[in-house]
Amino acid sequence: MTVLEKGNITIHTENIFPIIKKSLYTNHEIFLRELISNSVDAISKLKMASLAGEVTGDIPEPEIILSVDKEAKTLSISDTGLGMTVEEVKKYINQVAFSSAEEFVQKYQKSSNDLIGHFGLGFYSAFMVAKQVEIDTLSYQEGAQAVHWSCDGSPAFELSESSRNTIGTTITLTLQDEELEYLEPARIRQLVSTYSDFMSVPIKFEGETINKQRALWKESPQNLTKEDYLEFYRYLYPFQEEPLLWVHLNTDYPFLLNGILYFPKLKPDVDVTRGQIKLFCNQVFVSDHCEEIIPEFLMPLRGVIDSPDIPLNVSRSALTSDRTVRRIADFISKKIADRLKSVYSEDALEYIRCWEDVATFVKYGSIRDEKFKKQVEDILIYRTTYKPEETPKVEVQTEGDAWQNVSSTSEPLTAIEQEGYTTLKAYLDRNKERHENSIFYCTDSATQATYVQLYKNQGLEILFFDSFIDTNYFIPFLERENSNVKFTRVDSELDPTLLEKDQASEIVDPNTNKTRSELIKELFEQALNNPRINVRVESIKSDDPKGTPPAMVLLPEAMRRLQEMTALMQQQMMSFPEDHVLMVNSSHPLIQNILNLSQGSIISGSGESPSAELAKNLCQHVYDIALMAQRGFNAEGMTSFIERSNSVLTKLTEKI
Ligand SMILES: Nc1ncnc2c1ncn2[C@@H]1O[C@H](COP(=O)(O)OP(=O)(O)OP(=O)(O)O)[C@@H](O)[C@H]1O
Numbered sequence: 001m002t003v004l005e006k007g008n009i010t011i012h013t014e015n016i017f018p019i020i021k022k023s024l025y026t027n028h029e030i031f032l033r034e035l036i037s038n039s040v041d042a043i044s045k046l047k048m049a050s051l052a053g054e055v056t057g058d059i060p061e062p063e064i065i066l067s068v069d070k071e072a073k074t075l076s077i078s079d080t081g082l083g084m085t086v087e088e089v090k091k092y093i094n095q096v097a098f099s100s101a102e103e104f105v106q107k108y109q110k111s112s113n114d115l116i117g118h119f120g121l122g123f124y125s126a127f128m129v130a131k132q133v134e135i136d137t138l139s140y141q142e143g144a145q146a147v148h149w150s151c152d153g154s155p156a157f158e159l160s161e162s163s164r165n166t167i168g169t170t171i172t173l174t175l176q177d178e179e180l181e182y183l184e185p186a187r188i189r190q191l192v193s194t195y196s197d198f199m200s201v202p203i204k205f206e207g208e209t210i211n212k213q214r215a216l217w218k219e220s221p222q223n224l225t226k227e228d229y230l231e232f233y234r235y236l237y238p239f240q241e242e243p244l245l246w247v248h249l250n251t252d253y254p255f256l257l258n259g260i261l262y263f264p265k266l267k268p269d270v271d272v273t274r275g276q277i278k279l280f281c282n283q284v285f286v287s288d289h290c291e292e293i294i295p296e297f298l299m300p301l302r303g304v305i306d307s308p309d310i311p312l313n314v315s316r317s318a319l320t321s322d323r324t325v326r327r328i329a330d331f332i333s334k335k336i337a338d339r340l341k342s343v344y345s346e347d348a349l350e351y352i353r354c355w356e357d358v359a360t361f362v363k364y365g366s367i368r369d370e371k372f373k374k375q376v377e378d379i380l381i382y383r384t385t386y387k388p389e390e391t392p393k394v395e396v397q398t399e400g401d402a403w404q405n406v407s408s409t410s411e412p413l414t415a416i417e418q419e420g421y422t423t424l425k426a427y428l429d430r431n432k433e434r435h436e437n438s439i440f441y442c443t444d445s446a447t448q449a450t451y452v453q454l455y456k457n458q459g460l461e462i463l464f465f466d467s468f469i470d471t472n473y474f475i476p477f478l479e480r481e482n483s484n485v486k487f488t489r490v491d492s493e494l495d496p497t498l499l500e501k502d503q504a505s506e507i508v509d510p511n512t513n514k515t516r517s518e519l520i521k522e523l524f525e526q527a528l529n530n531p532r533i534n535v536r537v538e539s540i541k542s543d544d545p546k547g548t549p550p551a552m553v554l555l556p557e558a559m560r561r562l563q564e565m566t567a568l569m570q571q572q573m574m575s576f577p578e579d580h581v582l583m584v585n586s587s588h589p590l591i592q593n594i595l596n597l598s599q600g601s602i603i604s605g606s607g608e609s610p611s612a613e614l615a616k617n618l619c620q621h622v623y624d625i626a627l628m629a630q631r632g633f634n635a636e637g638m639t640s641f642i643e644r645s646n647s648v649l650t651k652l653t654e655k656i
Pocket residue numbers: 034038039042079081082083084092093096097119120121122123124169
């Protein structure tokens with residue numbers, strides 16, 4: 001073997017190798033990714049040269065072969081790329097590779113652990129794991145001499161002739177003793193599937209191809225089927241539920257970016273603070289999360305983003321303020337919004353199917369990002385009690401009426417309404433006549449069922465805002481956005497349209513000189529004996545008073561919200577407000593009976609008459625039932641409720 005040259009690599013920092021070996025990377029394993037990427041580049045360059053007519057004869061089949069020799073402690077990466085001439089080895093390896101290594105080390109050794117991608121180290125990253133690196137290469141160029149280059153990790157190298165007779169390059173690493181894990185087949189397979197799975201060249205090891213190769217995100221969406229996308233999702237996230245929707249990103253201006261983002265079904269146990277979108281750079285895996293690039297509200301999305309324009313050798317904090325990265329984030333949110341809008345207008349049923357999960361992204365995004373809000377504001381929908389066919393026609397004006405406009409709009413909106421959803425605008429338009437700029441909502445269909453029923457009976461429409469984000473963030477946000485609109489929870493106040501003037505209640509009792517209403521109020525106040533319960537007497541409008549609740553607990557909106565906010569800030573569950581309203585329904589026969597009971601008795605001796613006592617017990621009971629409809633009981637409340645139920649029932653049966 002003729003030694004062509006011995007020499008020193010032209011670098012100025014003598015300690016570059018120790019730095020590369022020890023401190024630069026915590027992540028030594030990326031050397032394989034770098035060497036495989038170089039091989040893929042070399043193969044595509046040969047292909048391009050061939051297409052340009054620069055290669056005489058056929059070019060070899062593109063492939064990269066990995067092999068290990070446990071005895072010699074070597075790992076080699078062999079490719080059928082364009083190879084290098086002696087001059088090229090001198091230039092690209094001795095000068096370019098090492099001078100850029102030096103630059104890299106100097107620039108990043110301080111912040112190395114914080115770097116997002118550790119990219120661009122290239123060839124010399126081999127020295128992180130090898131004590132000796134050899135290159136055996138033959139260029140495709142006519143008359144080229146095969147070359148053998150070797151370096152033992154000092155700036156000294158040796159260049160000699162090689163007997164190689166196939167075009168391409170083989171890099172052989174003699175591993176350091178503490179890096180022998182890279183001789184293990186399982187480790188090699190794992191590294192290839194992590195970092196180089198989607199390289200477009202087959203990577204062969206132990207006689208088989210071990211990478212997937214097909215990078216779906218680089219393909220044209222027109223050529224892909226639904227099954228292709230689903231299959232790819234299953235490949236990326238095995239054993240997960242099917243995604244709801246996906247967006248294929250594809251742009252080359254003002255930055256290059258490809259990707260596929262999936263909306264997963266949201267699970268309560270998903271950690272939304274850590275993204276699950278995988279970041280690639282030219283099909284090479286960089287990171288399995290990229291919070292710095294994806295807008296925060298899209299964090300639960302999954303999939304792949306691939307862009308050579310994302311700066312990877314900067315710290316994570318620098319990345320967030322990078323201009324291109326910010327533009328990429330805007331681009332992604334816009335594409336997501338566009339996709340949702342197209343599903344909304346093209347397939348309303350599909351939109352509703354996904355809505356429960358998608359709503360959280362969309363609402364959170366609207367709160368966080370003004371631009372995103374503008375993009376999605378027309379497709380925010382809410383579950384409603386409104387049923388188009390049930391709405392009495394008489395209540396609707398025939399001409400120029402907003403409700404009619406809404407219901408006669410294009411197909412998708414109708415489909416959304418048919419499925420029990422509405423937009424805020426449609427709600428407000430529809431209810432303009434009865435309660436302009438006023439929205440009634442329910443946050444819990446179980447505990448607020450009585451209230452919802454009452455509203456529904458009177459034909460009033462209620463929207464459901466029943467997720468965590470709704471109550472704590474989204475309603476206040478909507479109120480800021482629509483300052484003239486008032487949001488009232490069904491249990492905070494009864495809308496005047498639900499009440500009527502009860503003539504009987506206004507009749508003055510000649511004995512006491514008080515109206516019936518006043519007597520009922522007094523009776524309940526005495527029975528409950530709790531100054532924090534504000535008793536109010538009203539009459540609920542109904543054709544069948546027996547069907548209405550005899551009493552209801554109301555939690556005034558402003559007071560309840562203050563409590564909710566305090567609980568949120570203290571990270572506690574909201575306890576039931578001590579101060580609340582008990583609205584007693586004077587038109588309910590039970591209330592009338594209780595009043596009669598309390599009055600119509602003969603007072604025996606000094607004590608209270610048995611029927612007055614029963615009336616008091618019944619007041620307490622009516623209150624308990626109202627409370628139960630609102631929030632259930634605590635242990636103490638439950639005990640006294642049961643005790644009193646039994647005693648009331650006993651008393652009632654005594655009378656029979
Ligand atoms: N397998 C190979 N076949 C042919 N040429 C190679 C091979 N590996 C490296 N080279 C040459 O050596 C040069 C330096 O490689 P190195 O990996 O250090 O940097 P790079 O690939 O140019 O850039 P990057 O820093 O992004 O990896 C390459 O540009 C290429 O010309």
